[in-house]
Amino acid sequence: MSDKSKKKLTPTQQEYQAFAKRREPKRPVFKNSxxxxxxxxxxxxxxxxxxxxxxxxxxxxxxxxxxxxxxxxxxxxxxxxxxxxxxxxxxxxxxxxxxxxxxxxxxxxxxxxxxxxxxxxxxxxxxxFKIAGPVITYGVFSAFIIGLIAVALKALGGM
Amino acid sequence: MLQGHQSWVFQSRPVILASAAVGGPFEAKGALADDFDLLHDDLRMGQDSYEKAEKKLLEDACNKAIEKAGKKKEDVQFFLSGDLINQIISSSFTARTLAIPYLGIFGACSCSMEGLALAALLVDSQSAELVLAATSSHNSAVEKQFRYPTEYGSQKPPTAQWTVTGAGAALLGQEGNGLRVTAATIGRVVDMGLSDPFNMGGAMAPAAVDTIQAHFRDLGSDPSHYDLIATGDLGQVGHQLASDLLKKHGIEMPDEKFTDCGKLIYTRKQPVIAGGSGCACSAVVTYGHLFNRMYRGELNKILVVATGALLSPLSFQQKESIPSIAHAVVIEKEERE
Known part of the structure; x- marks a missing residue:
């Protein structure tokens, strides 16, 4: 939970969330990695x-x-x-x-x-493409941006 | 009759003439397999979609309950049902098949006790002679709608739960032999601002506690009045939270009396992570397992607190928190002490 959303919570909600957080089983990050x-x-x-x-x-x-x-x-x-x-x-x-x-x-x-x-x-x-869609959309978009940067650098004689 | 702020006491003590629990293949391998009336070995129940499969489960449960009571569906005045599929189609389509006058309800996984409480109210107020209350859920249909495709390979966290594939139905009447519905407490929506759809137990635990406290306050009772208090589908994580929260609020709840349907339904060997969930969870455990224990005389008076997370796939994507609700119903064996 980010700090921004925490600000909107009432004291009772904050108290419960801390209460719940303490009792939530930890994700075994090291084992998972x-x-x-x-x-x-x-x-x-x-x-x-x-x-x-x-x-x-x-x-x-x-x-x-x-x-x-x-x-x-x-x-x-x-x-x-x-x-x-x-x-x-x-x-x-x-x-x-x-x-x-x-x-x-x-x-x-x-x-x-x-x-x-x-x-x-x-x-x-x-x-x-419900789940794969975002990967393709942002993959193509980032490739486009990187391409533009590469072209710009080349034009400036940087590469 | 209203008692206290949000509870009903049913003076005429409506009778549960019969109940039925239907499950899928995964439930057949679970801890309570013997308590089901009907278990399917095919996840699709011979249908061509999971949604149709869920409708089949619900139809089976309703027909079974009516049949066990020795009644005909023409005798039943009203059918109350709810489920998790968009626009509660499983319930409405089942109502189409049954052709019983129908009221669709929605309380997410609390539908079982919401339906039972309303059915008891209808019978108690002489508005009906026979009322059928039912609910269903299907693991694959729910996963598809609320989370990811069923075969999608994502790792679920330790707080995640497994939606029960099944359906439960109870037929209530004014007279006859059977268990009796004596009181109910309608819960209010509680939102503690949690927004993790993989931790429903944590989101719903405060709602369960709120309803339990309201119930004790309205009826002037305490845990010693019951042989068992069962929450609907909080799972390991949520049930522990509810237990600790009750303690914090000064209610002494003995561990052996306080259980959760989501913890009972599967074995530890099954990969259900934190336990069972879904509309069918509290329905099949109550209408199957718990009622059977009551018939055997192991339990005389129970309080079932069905919990529901009132989120939608849209609200969760729009970063809304998860509002939760819980409804409690008291079920007693015939003889009064």
């Missing part, structure tokens, strides 16, 4: 394995192997999401399953699954 590190690392290692696989057995270079690797990881994540397994792994792993591309695929697939009952257009189409 450790788990996230472990699972995130495992996911990336699997990805690395696929990259080597595509480079060794197919005609891919280190740069071009990225595309089939990401595609494979996405498919795996979507399959695990559809089977109802991904959210259970995620409850244990936290950030470890959200940050890699598998997490992004999960946001799309889970939203699409949930809203299938409202049809393909308004349901799946309209809601698939």
């Amino acid at each position: 450790l788990k996230a590190f472990l699972v995130g690392g495992i996911i990336c290692t699997i990805g690395q394995g696929f990259q080597w696989f595509y480079m060794t057995f197919f005609d891919f270079t280190e740069t071009t192997a990225g595309n089939p690797t990401v595609a494979t990881m996405i498919i795996l994540s979507v399959i695990l999401t559809s089977l109802g397994v991904y959210d259970h792994i995620a409850q244990w792993a936290g950030g470890g399953t959200i940050v890699p591309v598998t997490g992004f695929a999960n946001t799309l697939a889970s939203a699409a699954l949930d809203h299938r009952s409202e049809g393909f257009v308004l349901g799946v189409g309209g809601n698939m």
Whole structure:
């Protein structure tokens, strides 16, 4: 709770919130970070394995192997999401399953699954990006701003 | 009859002719599986959406309660029901199926006791001979509406709760054998400014305490008058808070008498974090488990305090705090001491 919103609270509310805060189970931040590190690392290692696989057995270079690797990881994540397994792994792993591309695929697939009952257009189409939307919106927006800065620096002869 | 500031005492002692509790597959693995009348092994109950599945649960519970009482739905004058889905469609659509004159109610997860109190009032005031009060919730339908998609991989904090998939219904009448509804206390909305939708127990605990205190004040009673006092769906975190808050307010509540439906319904092995929640939580535990304990003679007089968090997905996104409410109903075994 921020200080700004705390100011609007009555003394009774403030007292209760402090009372409740003392009794709230603490989030195990260190344990969660450790788990996230472990699972995130495992996911990336699997990805690395696929990259080597595509480079060794197919005609891919280190740069071009990225595309089939990401595609494979996405498919795996979507399959695990559809089977109802991904959210259970995620409850244990936290950030470890959200940050890699598998997490992004999960946001799309889970939203699409949930809203299938409202049809393909308004349901799946309209809601698939419900959670992933902000990532795309602000990802594109920040890329645009960074691009502008880069162009400006170049024009000034800075780069 | 009004007693005190916000309580009703039902002189005619309306009878609970029958009650029914219906649950889903996750509840079937829970601690109270034996107390359900019907358990579904399919989360979708053979329907093509979770919303339709919830309607099915509610229809099942209503039909079961009417059937157990040996009545026909044509005999029932009024149907009172509420749920969590937008515009309480589960209740309204069930009312369409039942074709019983219907009053839709909303008190979030306090719908169970709100409905039961109003049903008792209708029967007590001779406005009806038979009234059916019911409520339902479905884990996936609620998650989808209030939080994230069901299969979305986000880590829930230790205060998060698990919405119960199920439905409960009770049929009240003027005469007959069964448990009796003797009093009710209608709660006021309490808002302590908490806004974390993953800590509903913490937000609702003050409402439960407020209603319990009001109940004791209005009826001149105390915890010793009851064999059990059960809150609706505060979960581990909220129930502890309510217990501590009562102590702070000078009410001696023995731990063995004070429980929470959200703590009872699942086993410790199930990944429900802080416990159960949802409209169905207090409904199935009361109409199934607690009533069965009363029939067996283990309990003679109980106070059920169903708690509700009156937020909407919109209000929470607009950074509004969570207003909460609690309604208490006294249920007694037939014989008076």
